[in-house]
Amino acid sequence: xxxxxxxxxxxxxxxxxxLSRIAGMFSGRGFNIESLCVAATVDPLVSRITLVTSGDALxxxxxxxxxxxxxxxxxxQDLTGTSFVERETALIRVTARPxxxxxxxxxxxxxxxxxxxxxxxxxxxxxxxxxxKLDALLKLLKPMGIKEIxxxxxSALARNKK
Amino acid sequence: MKLTGxxxxxxxxxxxxxxxxxxxxxxxxxDIFDELAKTDIRHINVKHEQAAVHAADGYARxxxxxxxxxxxxGPGATNTVTGIASAYMDSIPLVILTGQVPTGLIGNDAFxxxxxxxxxxxxxxxxxxVKSIGDLARVVKEAFYIAxxxxxxxxxxxxxxxxxQARASYQPLPSPSLKSYKPTYRPNKKQLVKALKLIxxxxxxxxxxxxxVVLSDASAELAKLAKMLNAPVTASLMGLGAFPGxxxxxxxxxxxxxxxxxxxxxxxxxxLIGVGVRFDDRVTxxxxxxxxHAKIIHIDIDPTSIRKNIxxxxxxxxxxxxxxxxxxxxxxxxxxxxxxxxxKRWLSQIEEWKNTVPLAYQQKDIIKPQYVIETLYELTExxxxxxxxxxxxxxxxAQYYHFNRPNAFLTSGGLGCMGFGFPAAIGAQVARAxxxxxxxxxxxxxxxxxxxxxxxxxxxxxxxxIILNNQYLGMVRQWQELFYEKRYAxxxxxxxxxxxxxxxxxxxxxxxxxxxxxVVPVLKEGLSEPTLAIMEFLVDREECVYPxxxxxxxxxxxxxx
Numbered sequence: 001x002x003x004x005x006x007x008x009x010x011x012x013x014x015x016x017x018x019l020s021r022i023a024g025m026f027s028g029r030g031f032n033i034e035s036l037c038v039a040a041t042v043d044p045l046v047s048r049i050t051l052v053t054s055g056d057a058l059x060x061x062x063x064x065x066x067x068x069x070x071x072x073x074x075x076x077q078d079l080t081g082t083s084f085v086e087r088e089t090a091l092i093r094v095t096a097r098p099x100x101x102x103x104x105x106x107x108x109x110x111x112x113x114x115x116x117x118x119x120x121x122x123x124x125x126x127x128x129x130x131x132x133k134l135d136a137l138l139k140l141l142k143p144m145g146i147k148e149i150x151x152x153x154x155s156a157l158a159r160n161k162k
Numbered sequence: 163m164k165l166t167g168x169x170x171x172x173x174x175x176x177x178x179x180x181x182x183x184x185x186x187x188x189x190x191x192x193d194i195f196d197e198l199a200k201t202d203i204r205h206i207n208v209k210h211e212q213a214a215v216h217a218a219d220g221y222a223r224x225x226x227x228x229x230x231x232x233x234x235x236g237p238g239a240t241n242t243v244t245g246i247a248s249a250y251m252d253s254i255p256l257v258i259l260t261g262q263v264p265t266g267l268i269g270n271d272a273f274x275x276x277x278x279x280x281x282x283x284x285x286x287x288x289x290x291x292v293k294s295i296g297d298l299a300r301v302v303k304e305a306f307y308i309a310x311x312x313x314x315x316x317x318x319x320x321x322x323x324x325x326x327q328a329r330a331s332y333q334p335l336p337s338p339s340l341k342s343y344k345p346t347y348r349p350n351k352k353q354l355v356k357a358l359k360l361i362x363x364x365x366x367x368x369x370x371x372x373x374x375v376v377l378s379d380a381s382a383e384l385a386k387l388a389k390m391l392n393a394p395v396t397a398s399l400m401g402l403g404a405f406p407g408x409x410x411x412x413x414x415x416x417x418x419x420x421x422x423x424x425x426x427x428x429x430x431x432x433x434l435i436g437v438g439v440r441f442d443d444r445v446t447x448x449x450x451x452x453x454x455h456a457k458i459i460h461i462d463i464d465p466t467s468i469r470k471n472i473x474x475x476x477x478x479x480x481x482x483x484x485x486x487x488x489x490x491x492x493x494x495x496x497x498x499x500x501x502x503x504x505x506k507r508w509l510s511q512i513e514e515w516k517n518t519v520p521l522a523y524q525q526k527d528i529i530k531p532q533y534v535i536e537t538l539y540e541l542t543e544x545x546x547x548x549x550x551x552x553x554x555x556x557x558x559x560a561q562y563y564h565f566n567r568p569n570a571f572l573t574s575g576g577l578g579c580m581g582f583g584f585p586a587a588i589g590a591q592v593a594r595a596x597x598x599x600x601x602x603x604x605x606x607x608x609x610x611x612x613x614x615x616x617x618x619x620x621x622x623x624x625x626x627x628i629i630l631n632n633q634y635l636g637m638v639r640q641w642q643e644l645f646y647e648k649r650y651a652x653x654x655x656x657x658x659x660x661x662x663x664x665x666x667x668x669x670x671x672x673x674x675x676x677x678x679x680x681v682v683p684v685l686k687e688g689l690s691e692p693t694l695a696i697m698e699f700l701v702d703r704e705e706c707v708y709p710x711x712x713x714x715x716x717x718x719x720x721x722x723x
Contacts, residue, residue, distance in 0.1 A: 024283050065465045072342060075342075
């Protein structure tokens with residue numbers, strides 16, 4: 001069966017140890033976590049986790065069931081195959097040589113990013129978008145010299161709120 | 163009036179109708195034991211914390227309730243891990259209470275501190291660290307609720323010493339309700355209708371029962387289904403006793419050491435009704451050749467059990483008892499009957515398999531272990547509660563002791579934990595004081611919790627231990643004989659202890675049979691002892707368990723002798 005990438009959105013109790021239960025279930029059962037993004041929701045007792053994983057259809061089914069089985073997991077929503085919005089943020093420290101500055105700022109403009117820190121030799125660029133968009137930006141920035149990068153991993157919400 | 167944490171804990175234990183606790187005291191739990199001694203709850207002071215958990219496990223199974231352990235922090239807690247893992251694999255409801263260092267010291271590598279919640283996360287159904295006395299009663303109540311509901315399992319509650327000593331007012335709490343935990347008990351009607359259609363079309367149906375039938379108390383419903391369809395029944399190790407072992411529809415256990423007819427029936431059936439089973443690898447053998455001609459109905463309360471190992475035609479997530487009762491009602495209401503002609507052919511085919519390769523052994527000059535179990539079965543008329551260790555002793559017990567009722571066969575099925583049987587027998591004897599409780603052991607496995615002889619004698623628990631002594635770790639030796647060219651690395655355990663003297667040293671009775679004609683007298687004498695008795699049988703050293711399906715082979719390809 002073909003491997004598929006799935007974005008799963010979880011509502012969980014906002015308590016110590018919950019992330020460990022989820023991560024432990026994945027590692028203990030040999031499932032893969034590609035990225036993980038966690039923060040509290042409007043209800044401070046509840047956190048939302050956006051998790052990207054991959055596997056064949058049976059593995060994905062098991063992952064969904066095993067997540068549901070965890071007592072601290074309130075809701076499991078497999079977004080892949082539904083209509084949803086997915087965004088990721090990256091902070092990119094890029095070398096800003098005088099000859100490149102204009103090109104970097106042009107890319108920032110095209111990709112609708114922001115320069116959030118400037119010093120004599122580097123910029124920090126804040127970029128938000130889908131993973132593909134960030135990959136494309138990074139590819140274009142690479143020749144200028146990327147010194148450091150911090151990506152959040154995707155965060156996602158379903159579109160059609162019923 | 164304000165109560166201490168220890169007193170609040172006792173109040174909740176009383177509300178949960180706990181009447182026995184298995185455990186060992188230690189620095190972090192002195193306050194709890196201090197309060198426990200003031201209650202009517204019986205404390206069984208075992209000698210090792212692993213045994214505390216196995217004993218609570220045996221107690222839980224024999225009494226159909228939640229078993230409770232109480233141990234101290236650090237090593238007391240870590241010693242429980244094997245017992246917890248065994249209970250988790252076998253879905254046995256337990257609450258394990260562990261002491262912990264005071265909250266202010268947690269994380270400081272304090273004396274006897276260990277992160278037991280972290281350690282047991284993958285082998286508990288759920289676990290808690292209580293961080294505030296205000297949470298204590300709720301957490302303990304939730305622990306019992308989670309342990310016993312849905313697919314049961316062990317729940318651990320870690321209790322820091324300062325929480326146990328703090329004071330708070332206490333009001334009994336209502337039954338817990340957790341928004342993130344709602345087991346499905348009722349079967350889906352549409353799925354039942356689909357199942358009904360498969361049943362109607364089947365010419366060669368086979369029922370495969372598992373531990374879920376025992377746990378959900380669904381034996382009567384299972385028997386009714388089998389009778390209505392006149393369908394043969396097989397059951398996993400955990401399901402033994404769920405269907406009468408003497409019934410004419412009974413095939414014996416399937417799988418690696420299953421009967422020839424059970425495995426051949428799985429290979430030939432056109433409908434397999436799996437009830438409360440999880441299609442473990444020891445049952446299925448090579449997955450893609452398992453039940454190759456069958457449509458499969460799979461009833462289980464745990465959605466993760468379904469489509470985990472095998473593909474099924476109709477999954478039904480529900481309590482086994484509820485699902486079977488509803489299925490039976492529908493079969494009745496729809497007037498579904500079996501096709502007599504095909505049913506007759508199917509059963510006569512099975513009868514033929516039974517006669518081709520029956521379970522058999524030849525008793526000659528040396529005691530055969532199978533003969534001991536078969537004789538034990540006859541002398542006890544199948545009425546004993548049997549626990550086992552793990553290995554050959556366990557398989558011979560499963561093959562030659564015919565279980566006619568549920569909750570009378572206690573074994574570590576999933577984890578396969580040597581050292582389980584004896585403490586589990588102690589727990590079962592505490593639960594059912596009037597019944598005969600027998601641990602069937604090997605000379606290797608009995609030594610894994612043999613210190614509990616002291617516990618059995620101390621509490622006057624007349625547990626009986628059958629040691630099938632072949633001076634080998636026999637099951638592994640069997641693998642070495644068959645698959646490692648008889649290189650018996652690390653399995654020869656000759657020069658073991660004198661079990662008779664050992665029994666006597668602890669204050670019990672020890673009897674030994676060295677020749678076949680001594681088997682009956684030793685069993686008769688040992689079983690009639692009013693105290694703990696070890697009956698040791700010097701058996702054929704290199705006897706193997708047959709049939710045997712080599713690991714990873716199709717279950718219809720058995721080594722027969």
